[in-house]
Amino acid sequence: MIQESLQFLTNYLNNPSPTGFETGGQKLWLEYITPYIDEWESDVYGSVIGIINPEASYKVVIEAHADEIAWYVSYINENGYIYLKRNGGSDTMIAPSMRANIYTNSGTVKAVFGWPAIHVRDKAKDDGPTIKNIFLDCGCANKEEVQKLGVRVGDIVIFEADSMVLQDKWLVGRAVDNRIGGFMIAEVARLLKENGKKLDFGLYIVNAVQEEVGLHGAAMVASRIQPDVAIITDVTHDTTAPMYDKNAQGERACGKGPVLTVAPAVQNNVLKMLADTAEKNEIPIQWTAASGVTGTDTDAFAYSGKGIASALISLALKYMHTTVEMVHLDDVENVIKLMYEFILQLPAGHDFRYLKK
Numbered sequence: 001m002i003q004e005s006l007q008f009l010t011n012y013l014n015n016p017s018p019t020g021f022e023t024g025g026q027k028l029w030l031e032y033i034t035p036y037i038d039e040w041e042s043d044v045y046g047s048v049i050g051i052i053n054p055e056a057s058y059k060v061v062i063e064a065h066a067d068e069i070a071w072y073v074s075y076i077n078e079n080g081y082i083y084l085k086r087n088g089g090s091d092t093m094i095a096p097s098m099r100a101n102i103y104t105n106s107g108t109v110k111a112v113f114g115w116p117a118i119h120v121r122d123k124a125k126d127d128g129p130t131i132k133n134i135f136l137d138c139g140c141a142n143k144e145e146v147q148k149l150g151v152r153v154g155d156i157v158i159f160e161a162d163s164m165v166l167q168d169k170w171l172v173g174r175a176v177d178n179r180i181g182g183f184m185i186a187e188v189a190r191l192l193k194e195n196g197k198k199l200d201f202g203l204y205i206v207n208a209v210q211e212e213v214g215l216h217g218a219a220m221v222a223s224r225i226q227p228d229v230a231i232i233t234d235v236t237h238d239t240t241a242p243m244y245d246k247n248a249q250g251e252r253a254c255g256k257g258p259v260l261t262v263a264p265a266v267q268n269n270v271l272k273m274l275a276d277t278a279e280k281n282e283i284p285i286q287w288t289a290a291s292g293v294t295g296t297d298t299d300a301f302a303y304s305g306k307g308i309a310s311a312l313i314s315l316a317l318k319y320m321h322t323t324v325e326m327v328h329l330d331d332v333e334n335v336i337k338l339m340y341e342f343i344l345q346l347p348a349g350h351d352f353r354y355l356k357k
Contacts, residue, residue: 001329005190008032009183013163013173016103018070018156019088022046022209025066029182029207036189037205043224047208047217050189056202058348059227061308062188062339063218064181064234065211065297068174069321071157073102073136080146082111082136084157088212091321092129098323099160100136106150111138111157161323169329170254176317176325180332181233182207184315187336188343200348201228211297218297222304229270229309229352230301231339235327236261236288236314250288252316255328257284258335259314265293265302269352270311277342283334286316309352313338 001009008028017025026048030040037050047066069088076082082102096115101108114137115129136157140146163173171180185205192199204225208217211234222230239246240253252259260274278285293299294312302310315335318326 001333005183005187008186009180010163012183013175013179016070016101016156016158017066017068017175017179018158019067019210019212021103021156022066025179025182026207026209029066029186033186033189033205036186036193043220045209045217045220047206047221049221049225050205052189052192052203052205053199054202056200056348058201059204059225060201060343060346061204061206061225061227061230061301062185062343063206063208063221063230063232063297063301064185065178065209065217066182066207067209067212067217068158068177068179069212073151073153073155073157075153076143076146076151078143080138080140080142081114082138082146082151084131084134084136086131087156089321092131092134094322095134096129100157101160102136102138102151103156103158104150104152109138109149109151110160111136159323165329166326170326171329171332172324172326174323174325176327177235177320178211178233180235180315180327184233184332184336184339188339191336191340192343197344199343201346203343208297215297215300218300219304222301222308226305227301227308229346229350230298231270231274231311231313231342232296232298232301233313233315233335233339234296235317235320235325237320238316238318241318252286252288254316254318254326255330256286256316257331258338259286259288259316261288261290261294261298261312261314263290263292263294265290265299266311267302267309267352269354270309273346274311274313274338274342277345278338281337281341283338283341285338288314
């Protein structure tokens with residue numbers, strides 16, 4: 001990974017981009033990708049599309065989602081303690097003792113998630129942290145002091161946790177899900193440009209908003225572009241980590257390559273082309289199965305309009321929806337390589353239908 005790419009990735013991971021408020025991260029992403037594309041578009045909710053060959057009639061999408069989970073300020077009590085609502089799938093279990101940033105119209109306010117000590121809690125009634133009992137303390141004595149800091153109902157709250165690299169091969173951070181996807185699709189654009197590759201079709205590099213609350217950004221973009229094929233990238237669970245049940249959830253592990261999903265929402269001819277591309281280029285892959293939809297932006301593209309031939313390339317990740325999400329850098333490179341090689345071998349106008357006249 002080149003130094004410029006690594007620096008972008010670090011800045012991008014550490015920048016707050018919660019669901020519904022992704023603009024800061026989108027600006028960073030667009031600034032990085034602009035030298036490698038011909039033009040760009042953005043929709044009214046903030047999804048960004050970098051385009052190569054915008055004049056081409058055959059359209060190919062590579063996509064990731066830009067948003068991260070967070071919290072909203074919901075209530076400030078008279079003693080100055082702040083209660084919250086989820087913005088996406090935020091986990092109350094990890095909140096106690098975490099540091100947090102409250103993003104207000106007046107600037108960032110520092111706070112902590114307080115929690116009573118183990119020896120003073122009533123063990124008979126201790127249900128652990130829930131959305132009803134976790135709270136923020138920003139060092140104020142009452143509600144009025146909190147409000148003087150600029151904190152209001154609806155302000156966004158994000159855990160304070162910067163990224164790091166372990167053992168030169170593990171990337172750890174908040175919002176790796178799925179800021180790493182935005183990084184990987186941007187790297188595909190960089191490689192195409194720097195390697196002087198010319199495409200016979202239009203490539204639409206999509207960083208979509210609001211995945212964490214229902215795939216909404218991808219649905220808007222899919223309806224807008226109506227591409228001929230879409231390759232989505234997201235993260236999936238490393239089920240070899242403790243406390244997973246491989247009998248129920250299958251086996252996927254960090255460091256063993258991109259994960260391809262078999263599911264009704266995944267178009268089988270696209271999936272086969274991805275698998276063949278991986279084999280030809282000696283890219284290790286793993287497999288997983290989904291009973292119906294994939295639970296990713298793949299579904300929004302697959303079932304948009306007339307239907308879009310779509311497939312999912314996942315990156316195995318440990319500790320999803322925590323501040324220490326972990327991915328293996330070899331997998332990151334291999335996902336980039338698989339998308340890149342897939343694009344290079346794809347003939348313009350390819351018809352992915354199962355039945356043809």
